Amino acid sequence: MFFVFFQTIAQPLENPFVCGTDGSPSGPGGGPENPICTDPASVRYVRIAVHYLLREDTYVETITDNCNSAIPPYSFTYVGPGNFTETNDGVGNPGYNGFQHAENFVGIANEMLADNQDHWRKTPGVNYPATPPDINIQYLLVGVYFHRDDEAFQPTAGLNIHTKYDVGSNTVIDVYCLHYPGFGRDGEAFEFGGFNKFVFLNDYKHYLKPYCREWSKINTARSMNHEIGHTLNLIHTWSGLDNCNDTPEGFLYDHIDGVNCFPRRANCWTYDSSEPGCPKKPCDEWFKISNNIMDYNHWDPAWTECQIGRMNQNLLGNGNPYIHSCNGCAPSQAFFYVRSPQAVCPPQQGGSNVILNGQPSINENRYLIEICEVLANQPNNCIAGYFNSGWQIGALGNISLSTLYTFQANKVYRIKLTVDNTECPGSDVHEQLLYTTDDCTYPPPPCCFEMAATNPFGSNLTVYYNAPETGNLNLALINLTTSVTTTLYNSSAVTAGFYEQTFQVGQLPSGNYALRAIFNGGIYTKNIVKL
Numbered sequence: 078m079f080f081v082f083f084q085t086i087a088q089p090l091e092n093p094f095v096c097g098t099d100g101s102p103s104g105p106g107g108g109p110e111n112p113i114c115t116d117p118a119s120v121r122y123v124r125i126a127v128h129y130l131l132r133e134d135t136y137v138e139t140i141t142d143n144c145n146s147a148i149p150p151y152s153f154t155y156v157g158p159g160n161f162t163e164t165n166d167g168v169g170n171p172g173y174n175g176f177q178h179a180e181n182f183v184g185i186a187n188e189m190l191a192d193n194q195d196h197w198r199k200t201p202g203v204n205y206p207a208t209p210p211d212i213n214i215q216y217l218l219v220g221v222y223f224h225r226d227d228e229a230f231q232p233t234a235g236l237n238i239h240t241k242y243d244v245g246s247n248t249v250i251d252v253y254c255l256h257y258p259g260f261g262r263d264g265e266a267f268e269f270g271g272f273n274k275f276v277f278l279n280d281y282k283h284y285l286k287p288y289c290r291e292w293s294k295i296n297t298a299r300s301m302n303h304e305i306g307h308t309l310n311l312i313h314t315w316s317g318l319d320n321c322n323d324t325p326e327g328f329l330y331d332h333i334d335g336v337n338c339f340p341r342r343a344n345c346w347t348y349d350s351s352e353p354g355c356p357k358k359p360c361d362e363w364f365k366i367s368n369n370i371m372d373y374n375h376w377d378p379a380w381t382e383c384q385i386g387r388m389n390q391n392l393l394g395n396g397n398p399y400i401h402s403c404n405g406c407a408p409s410q411a412f413f414y415v416r417s418p419q420a421v422c423p424p425q426q427g428g429s430n431v432i433l434n435g436q437p438s439i440n441e442n443r444y445l446i447e448i449c450e451v452l453a454n455q456p457n458n459c460i461a462g463y464f465n466s467g468w469q470i471g472a473l474g475n476i477s478l479s480t481l482y483t484f485q486a487n488k489v490y491r492i493k494l495t496v497d498n499t500e501c502p503g504s505d506v507h508e509q510l511l512y513t514t515d516d517c518t519y520p521p522p523p524c525c526f527e528m529a530a531t532n533p534f535g536s537n538l539t540v541y542y543n544a545p546e547t548g549n550l551n552l553a554l555i556n557l558t559t560s561v562t563t564t565l566y567n568s569s570a571v572t573a574g575f576y577e578q579t580f581q582v583g584q585l586p587s588g589n590y591a592l593r594a595i596f597n598g599g600i601y602t603k604n605i606v607k608l
């Protein structure tokens with residue numbers, strides 16, 4: 078899907094590109110330190126930021142997994158955040174979080190661009206190159222963000238969401254990943270006169286299905302290439318209105334609309350001889366099938382010479398500020414996550430373990446961490462406790478800052494990361510403030526247990542939960558007026574999985590309750606009301 082807000086530009090005669098940007102000094106990660114490239118064949122790095130949109134509360138949905146043709150479709154009740162988070166994949170796996178996912182699917186999308194495929198459906202009379210034309214465009218992931226915002230799931234949210242969370246204005250393409258079953262499409266792209274490029278990917282629905290999970294990562298990469306293609310001036314090809322002669326329109330077939338036949342352009346995304354026609358079927362022969370990135374298809378995608386020319390033309394014009402660098406090497410990008418605020422506690426209360434997650438930094442082969450204490454209103458001035466790690470060799474992953482530095486409660490710290498790719502000049506810096514507290518009453522829960530319940534409830538209370546591992550579970554209702562505790566469920570051997578349990582609670586008085594789960598020592602509560 079695409080909203081057209083640009084002036085249509087005719088098919089370019091060639092693939093003009095003059096490489097001369099030094100990156101925008103105003104954009105995050107951009108800067109005058111980036112060398113100006115002179116070789117038009119060198120790769121241009123286009124900045125993108127990935128945003129995960131999450132609901133404010135735990136999300137419950139009935140999921141039907143129909144992804145494995147060897148087994149019948151089955152359903153389960155999903156309970157979780159409804160998207161990737163800072164620490165897990167939203168289905169209970171802490172080994173694959175939103176930072177890793179972003180880096181993964183952006184990497185797959187880059188591989189698709191770097192490995193352009195032969196275009197299957199060719200226009201008669203048009204000359205095609207002997208080998209697929211090169212695409213000298215790569216994405217540079219400059220940030221990964223998480224937003225818990227119910228407004229993101231309103232049908233009209235698109236522009237509001239972008240206004241709220243836009244990164245780097247007209248220098249970064251914002252990619253918003255959301256899970257919104259009411260939104261019919263897999264993606265949507267926006268651009269306004271070549272500026273203000275952003276896309277939505279409604280892709281988590283595939284990841285939620287266990288048998289689609291691995292495939293969904295490739296699908297996300299393909300969808301992103303399609304939607305970003307729209308922001309770079311590409312149009313769906315099957316209707317024949319994309320201003321490119323080398324992308325033939327879809328096969329004209331006889332479409333059946335209930336009883337009537339009428340001709341329609343087929344968008345054959347896969348071979349399917351069962352699709353009816355009267356008598357011409359749409360997708361029953363391989364020559365009708367497309368692998369073009371701007372059709373809907375599930376093949377390794379192809380971009381034609383004309384399409385590459387249109388993208389280059391866009392990046393020469395108003396798209397140019399999105400180019401970070403084009404000096405033929407992969408620039409490093411600093412980005413990390415430290416949870417803030419967080420409690421610094423005495424050893425007997427768990428102590429402190431401040432983890433810096435450096436997974437979202439990319440292309441670095443050395444890094445340097447600086448920490449110092451600051452005042453909240455003067456974050457640029459170190460007032461005490463300056464620490465410098467010195468240059469560390471390798472890529473940055475998870476680091477326990479507490480082993481490097483003694484944090485104290487009720488202070489503000491500035492954490493500064495500098496990364497470098499010694500093969501590609503120009504360092505990059507990312508900073509974050511860490512607010513510490515002494516509130517050790519509620520240590521952070523262990524990863525991934527999730528719970529929801531009917532609210533308000535009557536004589537039946539249905540509780541939904543996701544146990545990420547086997548463990549002890551105690552579920553109880555606590556009357557907030559009388560403090561009377563009613564145990565609902567107690568088990569020492571709940572196995573990992575999604576659960577839905579209904580309890581008869583008609584005997585309890587009306588009022589405000591806390592639903593409390595204790596799972597493997599972690600305490601989780603939700604306030605709910607009995608009518």
Ligand SMILES: [Zn+2]
Nearest residue numbers: 078079303313
């Ligand atoms: Zn589209």
